[in-house]
Amino acid sequence: MVASLAVSAFFPTPSSSSTLLGKASKSIGDGPELLDVQGIVAKPSPSSAAMQVKANAQAAPKINGTKVGLKSETLKFEEEVTYSAPRTFYNQLPDWSMLLAAVTTIFLAAEKQWTLLDWKPRRPDMLADAFGLGKIVEDGLAFRQNFSIRSYEIGADRTASIETLMNHLQETALNHVRIAGLMDDGFGATPEMSKRNLIWVVTKMQVLVEKYPSWGDVVQVDTWVGSSGKNGMRRDWHVIDCKTGETLVRAKSVWVLMNKHTRKLSKMPEEVRAEVGPYFIERTAIIDEDSKKLVKLNDNTAHYVKKGLTPRWGDLDVNQHVNNVKYIGWILESAPTVIMESHELAGMTLEYRRECGRDSVLQSLTSVSSDCAESSDGFAGIECEHLLQLECGDEIVRGRTKWRPKLSQVARN
Structure with a gap:
């Protein structure tokens, strides 16, 4: 007898009153929390809670003899029921991956700057x-x-x-x-x-x-x-x-x-x-x-003529006249393609006579010289005379270009 009392003091057995209390708490079912025999609050297991939710979902109430579905309320209740793993030292630590990603982003931005x-x-x-x-x-x-x-x-x-x-x-x-x-x-x-x-x-x-x-x-x-x-x-x-x-x-x-x-x-x-x-x-x-005089070409002395050249808005500079670099492109418009395919521009001399504006219409004239001087590498170059003028005849630029054979042409010969 004494032994049984001592054992019960350290390992208490459930009494009839505690058993009745447990049954009573299970029968209530109106809250997620249950009381054990020592009065400590205990959370229900997921399986028991799920069974309780399903039971509530299946037991549809009747109003005036008509069954009323509570599907929305049941889903709402299921959404509100959340469970979490037991709180331990490890799962209470901060999310170090997010912190590491932020530090890496800041470091890369600083390195770029x-x-x-x-x-x-x-x-x-x-x-x-x-x-x-x-x-x-x-x-x-x-x-x-x-x-x-x-x-x-x-x-x-x-x-x-x-x-x-x-x-x-x-x-x-x-x-x-x-x-x-x-x-x-x-x-x-x-x-x-x-x-x-x-x-x-x-x-x-x-x-x-x-x-x-x-x-x-x-x-x-x-x-x-x-x-x-x-x-x-x-x-x-x-x-x-x-x-x-x-x-x-x-x-x-x-x-x-x-x-x-x-x-x-x-x-x-x-x-x-x-x-x-x-x-x-x-x-x-x-x-x-190059002190050699630049000749003036005309329709009779020019071998090639390109007409209808007009400046675009992007060809104008801040002083509202055509940029002088654009004149070079217009001069080469009338140069024969056969020369540009086999030779490269080695030098040019330009004399600017007057400017032209955005409404000007020009024509480019080119004459190929027949007395081509021989270059230092033994291959004859080509010399051309150029004239860029308005359609009315006013001169814009006189020019002279010298061409030498391309390296590919020299190697081929």
């Missing part, structure tokens, strides 16, 4: 300033800028077109004025020029192309200015291959001032000379200047 700020070349032919606006060199007297040849800047020969190279020359000229702090609100105009409504216009240009860069090449363009007579300014360019250091293009040009309202040439005021004069360098990129 740092790469853009501190870009360094991965190969020797990739220069760190290939994407910059250039810099002043030679004690502030010259300007240097790099260009990467894009896929849309190459032509049928897989090399940069002459228009691409001319655009590089024009871009460096304008950036030179801007980086030097001389550009005002005009297209390369200085503050004193803007006060007098003056702009720069090119009158003559000579370009020598020794080799055309290819897609992906990085070229370095150096440019500087010098005096040309009393009222003119000379601008020169020297283009090299950044990887090999060999010369690609040499060019020189002459610029004069024009009033942008009256469209008449103007003398250089002393105030403008004081602005640009300190940047003059007595050095030229082309020593052997």
Whole structure:
């Protein structure tokens, strides 16, 4: 007896009262919680709760002898009944995967910004300033800028077109004025020029192309200015291959001032000379200047004529006249295809006579010279005379181009 009482003290057995209490709690069924014999709240098991929900769903009440479905209420009750696993130390920890994903995203974004700020070349032919606006060199007297040849800047020969190279020359000229702090609100105009409504216009240009860069090449363009007579300014360019250091293009040009309202040439005021004069360098990129007179063609002397050329809105610059690079494309419109297929443009000399606007209609004339000089490699080149004029006969540009056989043609012969 004593032994049974001692055992019952440590291992209590359910009494009749507790059994009745359990039966009573099961019979109630109006709440999710049940009381055990010690008064501790216990949650029902999933199986018992499901059976209870099904029982309630099957027992449809009757109203006036008609059964009424409680499907929506039953579904609602099933949705409200949620169960969770027992709370342990491990399932109470935070979701580290979300935190790790956030940290990774922040790190990648910071790494990308740092790469853009501190870009360094991965190969020797990739220069760190290939994407910059250039810099002043030679004690502030010259300007240097790099260009990467894009896929849309190459032509049928897989090399940069002459228009691409001319655009590089024009871009460096304008950036030179801007980086030097001389550009005002005009297209390369200085503050004193803007006060007098003056702009720069090119009158003559000579370009020598020794080799055309290819897609992906990085070229370095150096440019500087010098005096040309009393009222003119000379601008020169020297283009090299950044990887090999060999010369690609040499060019020189002459610029004069024009009033942008009256469209008449103007003398250089002393105030403008004081602005640009300190940047003059007595050095030229082309020593052997083409001083041969450019002839005027007409319908009788021209071998090829292309009519009906009109400028588009995109061909105009900020001064509302056709960009001078566009003239080169128009000149080559009348050049015979057979020459461009077998030869490449080695040099050209242009004389700009007047400007044209967006409503102008032009025609391009080309004459192929018969006395072609023999090049240094023993193959004869081709020389052409060009004229770009309005349909009324007014001259726009006179030009001369020199062509040499392409390397593929030389190897084939």
